[in-house]
Amino acid sequence: MRLGINLGYWGAGMDSDNLAVAQEADRLGYDVCWAAEAYGSDAPTVLAWVAAQTESIDVGSAILQIPARQPAMTAMTAATLDSLSGGRFRLGLGVSGPQVSEGWYGVTFDKPLSRTREYVEIVRRAMTRERLSYEGEHWTLPLPGGPGKPIKLTVHPQREHIPLYIAAIGPKNLEQTGEIADGALLIFPSADHLEETAIRHLRAGREKAGKTMDGFDVCPTVPLAVGDDVKGLADMFRPYTALYVGGMGSRKQNFYNQLAQRMGYEQEATEIQDKYLSGDKEGAAAAVPHELIDSTTLLGSVERIADRMQAYAAAGVTTLTLAPAGFTLDERLAALRAGTEALERSGLA
Numbered sequence: 639m640r641l642g643i644n645l646g647y648w649g650a651g652m653d654s655d656n657l658a659v660a661q662e663a664d665r666l667g668y669d670v671c672w673a674a675e676a677y678g679s680d681a682p683t684v685l686a687w688v689a690a691q692t693e694s695i696d697v698g699s700a701i702l703q704i705p706a707r708q709p710a711m712t713a714m715t716a717a718t719l720d721s722l723s724g725g726r727f728r729l730g731l732g733v734s735g736p737q738v739s740e741g742w743y744g745v746t747f748d749k750p751l752s753r754t755r756e757y758v759e760i761v762r763r764a765m766t767r768e769r770l771s772y773e774g775e776h777w778t779l780p781l782p783g784g785p786g787k788p789i790k791l792t793v794h795p796q797r798e799h800i801p802l803y804i805a806a807i808g809p810k811n812l813e814q815t816g817e818i819a820d821g822a823l824l825i826f827p828s829a830d831h832l833e834e835t836a837i838r839h840l841r842a843g844r845e846k847a848g849k850t851m852d853g854f855d856v857c858p859t860v861p862l863a864v865g866d867d868v869k870g871l872a873d874m875f876r877p878y879t880a881l882y883v884g885g886m887g888s889r890k891q892n893f894y895n896q897l898a899q900r901m902g903y904e905q906e907a908t909e910i911q912d913k914y915l916s917g918d919k920e921g922a923a924a925a926v927p928h929e930l931i932d933s934t935t936l937l938g939s940v941e942r943i944a945d946r947m948q949a950y951a952a953a954g955v956t957t958l959t960l961a962p963a964g965f966t967l968d969e970r971l972a973a974l975r976a977g978t979e980a981l982e983r984s985g986l987a
Contacts, residue, residue, distance in 0.1 A: 640855035648679035698728035705745035713764035725796030732805035816843025821855030882913025
């Protein structure tokens with residue numbers, strides 16, 4: 639099992655620290671450094687900045703939002719980043735959610751599965767550097783009856799095949815991801831529930847495409863905090879968990895809330911969402927079960943974290959992406975080093 643890091647969103651007050659974290663991860667031999675985007679910093683600019691100041695670690699988008707860009711532009715961005723980084727770019731895609739898609743980008747959030755499939759097909763076709771034409775439900779290239787003509791990408795990517803990941807939560811999206819992608823970006827992964835909530839759906843998609851799970855990268859993001867007080871460390875992540883389970887999306891369409899329910903927290907997920915959407919964010923955080931936080935994070939001593947890493951590997955994780963927590967840069971760097979130590983102690987390195 640390999641290790642990665644997730645820098646989250648740029649502009650959250652830890653920007654200079656994030657670069658230092660990425661550079662330390664590079665020095666320690668971490669496999670990949672991911673950066674996110676929502677409606678603040680964009681991922682490609684951050685990844686170019688990090689790639690320019692690291693040597694061997696891959697840089698990946700977790701995610702580039704599908705409603706934010708036409709697929710041809712995403713192919714251009716991926717090819718450019720792969721070229722600039724010397725073949726170190728990984729393309730992570732996701733549909734985002736209805737609030738961001740419609741409220742920020744003005745793109746109707748409909749038919750996310752077929753939209754994602756077409757998007758991936760166009761991106762991959764464009765990056766072959768053949769003249770681009772496509773006829774689908776969501777995109778037609780070139781537009782019929784106009785002056786457009788099939789043209790081809792002029793940038794040469796460093797590699798013929800840039801790894802493509804999809805952020806997936808729901809069963810149907812996970813199955814399609816297994817069918818059409820090279821890896822899956824997961825969130826709130828519990829080793830005890832990973833088979834039923836994710837792996838079996840990914841496997842079904844791979845089988846549909848006539849493939850096995852060999853070579854497919856199962857890549858969940860897991861917050862990491864080191865210390866003796868596991869409960870106190872878990873409490874650090876209450877607002878984070880409450881935000882996603884309670885406040886991401888609408889009452890009818892919150893993928894993270896649905897995931898918590900599939901993990902057996904039906905009543906708790908409903909309570910968290912009710913409190914969060916009514917404005918009681920503190921109450922929502924207090925309603926998050928300790929077990930939900932503890933099972934979806936890496937908390938405690940290096941020995942305890944090593945044991946949990948073994949559980950994730952046994953569940954099918956191939957790249958464990960860490961989000962090292964801390965109030966200072968030194969604390970985050972120490973957590974990063976502890977992650978390396980734990981992997982070595984687990985025997986998985």
